[in-house]
Amino acid sequence: MDKMKHLFSKYIHSVCSPGEFREITEWLSDRGHEEAVGKVMEETWLEQSREEERGEAVEQGPRQGEVWAKVRLEINRKTTARVKRQLTFFRWGFAAAATLAVALVTAHFLFREVPVQHREMVQTQSVTVPHGARTSFLMPDGSMVWLNSGSTLTYASDFNQKNRNLELEGEAYFEVVKGEYPFMIHTALGKVEVTGTCLNVKSCPQENRFETTVERGSVNVHCDQLKEICRLEPGQQIRLSDGKWELLKVETDLFTSWKDGKIIFRKEYLPEVARRLERWYNVKIELDKDPRLNKIHYTGTLEMESFSEVLELLKITASINYSYNDKTRVIRITHR
Numbered sequence: 001m002d003k004m005k006h007l008f009s010k011y012i013h014s015v016c017s018p019g020e021f022r023e024i025t026e027w028l029s030d031r032g033h034e035e036a037v038g039k040v041m042e043e044t045w046l047e048q049s050r051e052e053e054r055g056e057a058v059e060q061g062p063r064q065g066e067v068w069a070k071v072r073l074e075i076n077r078k079t080t081a082r083v084k085r086q087l088t089f090f091r092w093g094f095a096a097a098a099t100l101a102v103a104l105v106t107a108h109f110l111f112r113e114v115p116v117q118h119r120e121m122v123q124t125q126s127v128t129v130p131h132g133a134r135t136s137f138l139m140p141d142g143s144m145v146w147l148n149s150g151s152t153l154t155y156a157s158d159f160n161q162k163n164r165n166l167e168l169e170g171e172a173y174f175e176v177v178k179g180e181y182p183f184m185i186h187t188a189l190g191k192v193e194v195t196g197t198c199l200n201v202k203s204c205p206q207e208n209r210f211e212t213t214v215e216r217g218s219v220n221v222h223c224d225q226l227k228e229i230c231r232l233e234p235g236q237q238i239r240l241s242d243g244k245w246e247l248l249k250v251e252t253d254l255f256t257s258w259k260d261g262k263i264i265f266r267k268e269y270l271p272e273v274a275r276r277l278e279r280w281y282n283v284k285i286e287l288d289k290d291p292r293l294n295k296i297h298y299t300g301t302l303e304m305e306s307f308s309e310v311l312e313l314l315k316i317t318a319s320i321n322y323s324y325n326d327k328t329r330v331i332r333i334t335h336r
Contacts, residue, residue: 288335
């Protein structure tokens, strides 16, 4: 019990190691430990309140039942996690990525939620998914979100039908429920205004790349670099690439299939293929400086293949070789 109390204290202060985080979240999610968890939580909150009372008047922390309900709610979100890929060819633990995705989703909800008397606090909540994993979850307004690997979604704790603002870095697919107020997706490169629709948004500031693809419904895209608001209808995409904005008619499956565990390539050149595989499988890929590699392109669909199988497919369909450095954990691709 003392060990779990120590781990829980580290947990709510965000100082757990990955192994400790996995151990404490598994213990918290086991209904057989509910009585013990309640005791640990009560003792932790009381100790925290005593410490804070020495400095300023702070009312006692959340009631045990309310905190327990919140812990249960957020930990149970892992039942919606959709992690459909694992790297089997190399020997490091990518299975931990799935656990880490759930851990990062859950962790932000429990750090020091002791309300100050006579003051309402609005907290920021974030969902972060590492490379090699994907997840999905329900927003408080009933909208559904799929978050791709290497992405972060941030929103206020009072997110609801009247306040539907969120921030995205990376890629996400949204099924937005209709409401009186618009659903606003803010990114570093543009803002997407949604009333009720299905769409994919990708924003990579470090690459100066932005995409919004509409599958159903319609959206408005706002950006300082655009002279006017761009309205997108089903099958349309607005894209920022190489500093240029383009409005295109596209096959939406090419940009939304990732949420169903697929990667679809349509004449995509090797550098872009390598970037997508790095995020999908949580690997590092380096291309040799041979200019012939930039002219190789691929068409096909990946679904449920291990990374070793993918590398063999790339090798069979083009004139390349690959090697793996066990020390640097880098895959290097060369022309043959």
